[in-house]
Amino acid sequence: MRKKIVAGNWKMNKTVPEGEELAGQVAAGVSSVPAGVKLIIAPPFTHLSCVRKAIAGSGIGLCAQNCADHEKGAYTGEVSAKMLSSVNVEYVILGHSERREYYGETHEKLVKKIELALEQGLSPIYCVGEKLEEREAGKHFEVVDSQIREVLFTLSPEQMSRVIVAYEPVWAIGTGKTATSSQAQEIHAHIRKTLAGKFGALAEEISILYGGSCKPSNAKELFACEDIDGGLIGGASLVADEFLAIARSF
Numbered sequence: 001m002r003k004k005i006v007a008g009n010w011k012m013n014k015t016v017p018e019g020e021e022l023a024g025q026v027a028a029g030v031s032s033v034p035a036g037v038k039l040i041i042a043p044p045f046t047h048l049s050c051v052r053k054a055i056a057g058s059g060i061g062l063c064a065q066n067c068a069d070h071e072k073g074a075y076t077g078e079v080s081a082k083m084l085s086s087v088n089v090e091y092v093i094l095g096h097s098e099r100r101e102y103y104g105e106t107h108e109k110l111v112k113k114i115e116l117a118l119e120q121g122l123s124p125i126y127c128v129g130e131k132l133e134e135r136e137a138g139k140h141f142e143v144v145d146s147q148i149r150e151v152l153f154t155l156s157p158e159q160m161s162r163v164i165v166a167y168e169p170v171w172a173i174g175t176g177k178t179a180t181s182s183q184a185q186e187i188h189a190h191i192r193k194t195l196a197g198k199f200g201a202l203a204e205e206i207s208i209l210y211g212g213s214c215k216p217s218n219a220k221e222l223f224a225c226e227d228i229d230g231g232l233i234g235g236a237s238l239v240a241d242e243f244l245a246i247a248r249s250f
């Protein structure tokens with residue numbers, strides 16, 4: 001059975017006290033979420049230690065939004081995978097389209113980041129997804145395949161077994177436009193098939209999350225699809241009740 005996961009990507013939102021409050025509200029509501037659904041929250045780096053305390057004992061997983069592509073050294077402003085694991089971070093989002101687009105994250109850098117994260121015992125949440133013009137040109141399968149092949153195909157099966165994949169069509173992120181459940185299911189099934197081509201039966205065990213304007217009103221239909229194992233939630237993760245309502249959609 002694949003893990004069902006609902007992960008909240010706070011992006012660059014909330015001060016530390018606001019983040020502590022939000023994490024506390026999510027932790028307080030965890031008992032309303034069906035057993036077997038794993039909640040994860042990904043606050044900014046500055047919030048990690050405080051959020052860790054706010055969610056202690058709740059079973060919620062702690063996730064960072066990025067890590068460096070070097071182990072350590074003279075890389076001003078960067079945060080290493082080892083630093084994250086030293087504050088008990090368990091997951092890290094890598095390859096988010098905003099990082100690819102605004103911070104020049106190439107496949108080569110992402111391969112390094114994933115390797116370093118895995119070495120430190122972190123589980124990467126690796127994001128893939130096409131832009132609007134790529135979908136309109138019918139290239140979405142091709143784009144997602146290359147994001148998977150060039151990065152995830154460098155991993156061993158043991159490494160791959162610790163990766164979570166998130167499909168996030170760029171045109172649906174923060175736009176209020178969601179992929180229909182049939183569009184999402186179609187590409188999730190395709191991603192699983194691509195993974196199976198390299199990793200065989202392991203592909204059946206990999207959780208593939210949907211991201212892009214996922215909210216309480218559409219989560220139920222999306223999560224009911226066979227190959228959609230949960231969500232990576234941006235905007236709606238900033239309000240505890242909405243985030244928890246999404247997790248209750250299973």
Ligand code: PGA
Pocket residue numbers: 009168172173174175176211212213214232233234235236
């Ligand atoms: P959104 O963001 O839910 O605000 O569309 C999703 C994401 O970027 O992870």
